[in-house]
Amino acid sequence: MIENWSFLYTPWAKEMLDCKDPHWCSQKGAQLSISEVLINGTLYAMDQHGMSALYGLPSERPDARDFCLTRFNTVLKLSPYIKEMFDGGEKAMSPKMAGTRALYIRGSRGGATFDSIPVGIVSLDEVDKMSQSAVALARERMSGQPNMLFREASTPSIPGRGVNLTFQDSTQDFFTFQCPHCSRWTHLVFPDCLVITATDSKDPGLKNSYLKCKECQHELKHEEKPIFLGSGKWEHTHSQRNIRGFHISQLYSCVLHPSRLAQSYLNSTHNPADEQTFFNSKLGEAHIVAGAAVTDEHINACKRFYVNQAPATSPVVTMGIDVGSELHFKIIEYRFEPVIFDVNMNSQARLLYYGKIAKKDKDPSYSALHYWVSKYNPVHICIDAAPERTSSEFFVKQYPYRAHTVNYHDSVDGKELSCPEHYKITANRSYWIDTYLGRYINKTIEIPQDVNTEFCVHVKGLTRMYEKDKNDEVVTRHVKGASRTDYAHCGVYCEIALKKAMESGYLGNIKVST
Numbered sequence: 001m002i003e004n005w006s007f008l009y010t011p012w013a014k015e016m017l018d019c020k021d022p023h024w025c026s027q028k029g030a031q032l033s034i035s036e037v038l039i040n041g042t043l044y045a046m047d048q049h050g051m052s053a054l055y056g057l058p059s060e061r062p063d064a065r066d067f068c069l070t071r072f073n074t075v076l077k078l079s080p081y082i083k084e085m086f087d088g089g090e091k092a093m094s095p096k097m098a099g100t101r102a103l104y105i106r107g108s109r110g111g112a113t114f115d116s117i118p119v120g121i122v123s124l125d126e127v128d129k130m131s132q133s134a135v136a137l138a139r140e141r142m143s144g145q146p147n148m149l150f151r152e153a154s155t156p157s158i159p160g161r162g163v164n165l166t167f168q169d170s171t172q173d174f175f176t177f178q179c180p181h182c183s184r185w186t187h188l189v190f191p192d193c194l195v196i197t198a199t200d201s202k203d204p205g206l207k208n209s210y211l212k213c214k215e216c217q218h219e220l221k222h223e224e225k226p227i228f229l230g231s232g233k234w235e236h237t238h239s240q241r242n243i244r245g246f247h248i249s250q251l252y253s254c255v256l257h258p259s260r261l262a263q264s265y266l267n268s269t270h271n272p273a274d275e276q277t278f279f280n281s282k283l284g285e286a287h288i289v290a291g292a293a294v295t296d297e298h299i300n301a302c303k304r305f306y307v308n309q310a311p312a313t314s315p316v317v318t319m320g321i322d323v324g325s326e327l328h329f330k331i332i333e334y335r336f337e338p339v340i341f342d343v344n345m346n347s348q349a350r351l352l353y354y355g356k357i358a359k360k361d362k363d364p365s366y367s368a369l370h371y372w373v374s375k376y377n378p379v380h381i382c383i384d385a386a387p388e389r390t391s392s393e394f395f396v397k398q399y400p401y402r403a404h405t406v407n408y409h410d411s412v413d414g415k416e417l418s419c420p421e422h423y424k425i426t427a428n429r430s431y432w433i434d435t436y437l438g439r440y441i442n443k444t445i446e447i448p449q450d451v452n453t454e455f456c457v458h459v460k461g462l463t464r465m466y467e468k469d470k471n472d473e474v475v476t477r478h479v480k481g482a483s484r485t486d487y488a489h490c491g492v493y494c495e496i497a498l499k500k501a502m503e504s505g506y507l508g509n510i511k512v513s514t
Contacts, residue, residue, distance in 0.1 A: 051120030170245025320493025
């Protein structure tokens, strides 16, 4: 069906294309032709099984639009057969019609998402950049079909998120081959199979780096990969699973020389963004950089001998409220160092109370929160602006200039708080999450000894991801795994409330030393 496609020379692709399991996922390194597998599998299902299809990408612009204009049009140019299938040829944007069948190329965010599309096959490309709700919505598009195929692939991010969450429940296949030296069946893993011949990424000797068989230690020549991988096969880690899972790394790439992998690894030892890239994009492994997330050890180190609902001992108390299916909230008091340059950085926090309140349909004003405001008399209160915007705004307006709704937006710089209206705050998400979670890592917060499992799971649920921007500067963003994070965001809102109290003059001349 496909003519002259270079990806057919990647031996791991054939079994993925031939797989008839209703659901498969691929946790992969970058640039390993898995997107081409998704494209070809989608077109095959349309042509041979008469299915309409959804091809999902992270965003409408530029992802879906660029896909239409580049990759899809390239397919039409390479294959007259496929070009003949589609009525509109290269000019038509999504949906693209092939007789009565439709190919919807959509982004998971934006105006034209995954809504109202009846299809038989869904292929999601780079699923880790999509929200869990978008993935669930995409699956729902097949609910009315007697036969359905669900395909998802991505370079992973952190454990328990996106493709890794699915892969953990899958067969977890790895690609094996017969070593040309010892004839034993083996597979490529890091670090056992990569020999790095220098200690500096700029050392010319690094070009001599090579792969080796982990069984017999013989060199596996890069130029011979198409030969010894050509007869390779996928093997299950788990056989009794409903999801077929494939894992492939750039160690298998017939294009990328081992010396470039070696260089990437050496760079990763000095830069957290390079470390994240090496494990995610090169090895296709979910990874957390050390210090990028709160751990059980951090939480245990912050526990003190008191219990939840402790009385305040400082006049500086703030309240943070996260809005979801329930109202989660925290009340934290602060004491300051003798010299204060930054009220958040130069203070010791103490969690007095954390809890949650069920929302009631007949109480859209969150009146149950007023008891806790009265009990602890916080100098400032911050509450999640979404998703119940009307209720959150009604609540804060009962405490003029003492309470604010909070929206996250990366356009706000660092610790600065933007106030578009007197009861609204816009804050930088990454900075303020770092500020609050950093207290656990730096031990500048005390928490009750009886914090429950839910509290701990929420606080550990946000992980800092390191990336590089267009100027090659390291930037961070926080992502969540499979768990909820409500109690974590409560603490973030407490930190923002402390900053806003200082800016509003509520702290006055209060001097409370640690």
